[in-house]
Amino acid sequence: xxxxxxxxxxxxxxxxxxxxxxxxxxxxxxxxxxxxxxxxxxxxxxxxxxxxxxxxxxxxxxxxxxxxxxxxxxxxxxxxxxxxxxxxxxxxxxxxxxxxxxxxxxxxxxxxxxxxxxxxxxxxxxxxxxxxxxxxxxxxxxxxxxxxxxxxxxxxxxxxxxxxxxxxxxxxxxxxxxxxxxxxxxxxxxxxxxxxxxxxxxxxxxxxxxxxxxxxxxxxxxxxxxxxxxxxxxxxxxxxxxxxxxxxxxxxxxxxxxxxxxxxxxxxxxxxxxxxxxxxxxxxxxxxxxxxxxxxxxxxxxxxxxxxxxxxxxxxxxxxxxxxxxxxxxxxxxxxxxxxxxxxxxxxxxxxxxxxxxx
Numbered sequence: 001x002x003x004x005x006x007x008x009x010x011x012x013x014x015x016x017x018x019x020x021x022x023x024x025x026x027x028x029x030x031x032x033x034x035x036x037x038x039x040x041x042x043x044x045x046x047x048x049x050x051x052x053x054x055x056x057x058x059x060x061x062x063x064x065x066x067x068x069x070x071x072x073x074x075x076x077x078x079x080x081x082x083x084x085x086x087x088x089x090x091x092x093x094x095x096x097x098x099x100x101x102x103x104x105x106x107x108x109x110x111x112x113x114x115x116x117x118x119x120x121x122x123x124x125x126x127x128x129x130x131x132x133x134x135x136x137x138x139x140x141x142x143x144x145x146x147x148x149x150x151x152x153x154x155x156x157x158x159x160x161x162x163x164x165x166x167x168x169x170x171x172x173x174x175x176x177x178x179x180x181x182x183x184x185x186x187x188x189x190x191x192x193x194x195x196x197x198x199x200x201x202x203x204x205x206x207x208x209x210x211x212x213x214x215x216x217x218x219x220x221x222x223x224x225x226x227x228x229x230x231x232x233x234x235x236x237x238x239x240x241x242x243x244x245x246x247x248x249x250x251x252x253x254x255x256x257x258x259x260x261x262x263x264x265x266x267x268x269x270x271x272x273x274x275x276x277x278x279x280x281x282x283x284x285x286x287x288x289x290x291x292x293x294x295x296x297x298x299x300x301x302x303x304x305x306x307x308x309x310x311x312x313x314x315x316x317x318x319x320x321x322x323x324x325x326x327x328x329x330x331x332x333x334x335x336x337x338x339x340x341x342x343x344x345x346x347x348x349x350x351x352x353x354x355x356x357x358x359x
Contacts (some may be wrong), residue, residue: 001049003040004061005068020061021085024352027060033318039063051070058089060147074272074327077158079281087314095251102348104251106355123325151212154305155254155345157337162259164219166302167212168232170336174262174295177229195229199276199290202283205272208264208291209328211321213242213335216259224320238324248320248335250311253347261335262295263317264288269327285331292334308332 006022016034018027029037036053039046040063047054047063051259057063095101119125131221139145156158172178176196181196195206212225212234220328245261266284275334296306317330344352 001040001044002064002066002068003044004064006084007062008077008337009073014081018062019085019100021081022087023061024085024088024090025061027062029237033057049243065071073343074269074276075281076276076278078146078278079268082278082281089250089311091250094247095253096247098246098253098256098345098347099351101246101251101253102345102351105169105348106351117354132179132236144297147297149297151300151306152341153307154339154341154343155306155307155348157255157258157305157339159216159257160259160338161216161218162304162337165206166304167217167260169302170295171210171212171227172232173298175227175229176232176289177206197229197291199287199294200291201287202280203272203274205267205270205274207267207284208287208331209264209267210291211244211263211330213240213261213263213333214259215245216337226321241320242317248308248313250313252309252311252323254347255307255335257337261322261333263310263312263330264332264334265321265323265330267328288332292332295334296336299336304336305341306334306336308334 004020006020008019008021010017010019015028015030017076018029018037020026033053033056036051037057040054046065047058049055056065058065093104095104102335136145139149152206163308176197177195178198184196201207206229209229210227212227214220214222216222220234221236224237224240225234226237241248244253244256245258246256249255266288268281268284271280271284274280292308296308297308310335312330314330318326319323320331321330323329
């Protein structure tokens, strides 16, 4: 008998809360149950098949008969609890097609809007006088400002293929080690930390990486590919799954015909190699955000529309990327393609129009 290794315990008088953070289950134990659990933690061999408490602890998953391998990721327990505890978003049902997603999403938005909105921002409530700023000056053609203004999230994509040249540009300017900056390194840079990307990275570690999801790219077979920043090259990882892309992204089936996307991952072992404290975990998400925005700006400059999400079915994605029980984990997804520029998919628009009250 073993103690579930994915537990943390919170003291809450008059008892204690035991949280199975991997399976998103919570239990409240009174003194009798807490005392018995403490005895079993001290010595799991004390487990007794005739003890009703022991049986209940086993049935709840607090105790387990399976051997649990611990992963040496090099991080601390607080960060591990947060990462594993926020994987695989708990939901009663994952939509199986675009129509189901539209109904679920519209119901969710309706429920949210029926609740009172948060108060205005504190600084807005406290401001006594506003200082007006000048209007933006005329923006030069093809400037970064115009790309920023042009970037938007779209949810309708065509079946038109993306060229391999555009994919190469996207990856090089988002994740590639820029050859143009190789001379921009002085003697103060520690060996091994000299590679430079277009986006900033905590400690110069470049702890984020990418896996390309290919559905319709000229010159590439559909499937999953790892991007190698040093070589600016791809390696095949797995064929495309039989299930649609939306199934990997918590039922968001409006994105099923997206031609190409990027799963942004984080190398936690690399991050903790330099920063051995919980706060460093934040930097993984900050860096993923930088890379995601860079990807979108490059795509916009190439005349493509973009879409992004943090809603992943983590276990399925990890398996597809070959990262089960690995120190490298997926955090985010961003994709692009040719689009009519619609923010809302047709199915959701149709459903919304039918639900609107008649005037």
